[in-house]
Amino acid sequence: MIIDFRSDTVTKPTPPMLEAMLKAKVGDDVFSEDPSINELETMAADMFGMEAALFCPSGTMTNQIAIKCHTQPGDEVICDESAHVYQYEGGGIAFNSGASVKLLHGDRGRITAQQIKEAINPDDPHRAHTSLVCLENTSNRGGGSCYDFNEIRKIKTVCDEHRIPLHLDGARLWNALVAKNETPKLYGETFDTISICLSKSLGCPVGSLLLGKKDLIKKARRVRKVFGGGMRQAGFLAAAGIYALQKNIERLSEDHAHAKQIAKTIAMKDFVKFVLPAETNIIIFELTDFISAPTLVAKLKEHNILGYAIAPNRVRLVVHLDISPEMTTRTIEIFSSL
Numbered sequence: 001m002i003i004d005f006r007s008d009t010v011t012k013p014t015p016p017m018l019e020a021m022l023k024a025k026v027g028d029d030v031f032s033e034d035p036s037i038n039e040l041e042t043m044a045a046d047m048f049g050m051e052a053a054l055f056c057p058s059g060t061m062t063n064q065i066a067i068k069c070h071t072q073p074g075d076e077v078i079c080d081e082s083a084h085v086y087q088y089e090g091g092g093i094a095f096n097s098g099a100s101v102k103l104l105h106g107d108r109g110r111i112t113a114q115q116i117k118e119a120i121n122p123d124d125p126h127r128a129h130t131s132l133v134c135l136e137n138t139s140n141r142g143g144g145s146c147y148d149f150n151e152i153r154k155i156k157t158v159c160d161e162h163r164i165p166l167h168l169d170g171a172r173l174w175n176a177l178v179a180k181n182e183t184p185k186l187y188g189e190t191f192d193t194i195s196i197c198l199s200k201s202l203g204c205p206v207g208s209l210l211l212g213k214k215d216l217i218k219k220a221r222r223v224r225k226v227f228g229g230g231m232r233q234a235g236f237l238a239a240a241g242i243y244a245l246q247k248n249i250e251r252l253s254e255d256h257a258h259a260k261q262i263a264k265t266i267a268m269k270d271f272v273k274f275v276l277p278a279e280t281n282i283i284i285f286e287l288t289d290f291i292s293a294p295t296l297v298a299k300l301k302e303h304n305i306l307g308y309a310i311a312p313n314r315v316r317l318v319v320h321l322d323i324s325p326e327m328t329t330r331t332i333e334i335f336s337s338l
């Protein structure tokens with residue numbers, strides 16, 4: 001039994017999800033003629049109370065399309081220094097949009113309204129035009145940390161005062177919604193655009209959605225084509241998404257419970273300096289000088305547990321749909337024995 005905590009992207013479709021995919025009605029989505037994709041886009045937009053949605057191959061693409069739609073070359077984007085849009089999208093902000101980035105030092109990936117206010121450039125020809133603020137919820141490198149919605153409200157007010165749009169990288173927003181007992185509509189009424197992933201904790205093989213106003217999504221559809229993301233009979237993938245939105249959201253609380261149990265055991269080990277609070281499905285822990293992250297990851301692998309060294313002294317484990325209660329128990333046993 002291999003217990004794979006490298007990412008929540010490693011899940012494989014379950015038999016009922018595969019069945020839903022097989023039965024999908026499909027058409028050419030570049031002509032907007034794929035009934036399953038149209039259904040998924042409407043369903044997601046309705047969940048968030050937003051006007052429209054666009055189905056894309058990846059979360060990187062939905063983020064990059066949003067940034068492209070909100071900015072002009074030479075503009076500046078504000079985000080946390082650990083943000084996926086900056087760290088893990090191949091320099092896409094510069095490559096695709098010709099924009100620069102102002103990085104803020106947040107608390108486990110979360111930035112504040114005050115920090116943003118101070119980072120917005122004045123209207124001065126010497127300075128880049130600040131044209132977008134990006135938040136990430138949950139924060140990946142923050143160990144699955146969740147924003148306090150009151151802070152998001154304050155951030156929205158700052159953005160409104162400066163007429164700057166607000167984008168949410170919500171690759172794992174589902175985890176935050178379940179952990180904090182929040183509704184998608186709360187987010188839909190606050191953000192200009194939201195990127196959500198179906199291929200992360202919801203267990204789909206492929207797919208993300210960009211949500212926003214009708215006009216913006218129309219523009220986004222054009223940008224998606226330019227980026228090479230116009231798909232044809234991708235309704236087979238959208239059908240997995242529809243299934244996941246109906247069946248796989250509530251169960252995320254099980255992943256969160258597993259993550260908390262595992263984190264508790266890890267925190268007791270003498271080779272662990274600290275564990276970031278396991279608020280959702282991600283466990284990040286820092287090691288003492290006695291062992292490096294790659295060494296521990298190799299040691300875990302000998303016990304068929306796969307993790308990921310995200311820094312020389314930090315390891316990340318991600319709990320997901322394919323981690324069973326038995327696997328959680330086994331993982332706790334292994335850590336206890338180390």
Ligand SMILES: *Cc1c(COP(=O)(O)O)cnc(C)c1O
Nearest residue numbers: 058059060061084136140169171
């Ligand atoms: C995984 C992830 C994405 C999107 O990644 P893809 O692999 O391109 O789907 C975006 N943001 C965050 C925070 C992520 O963790």
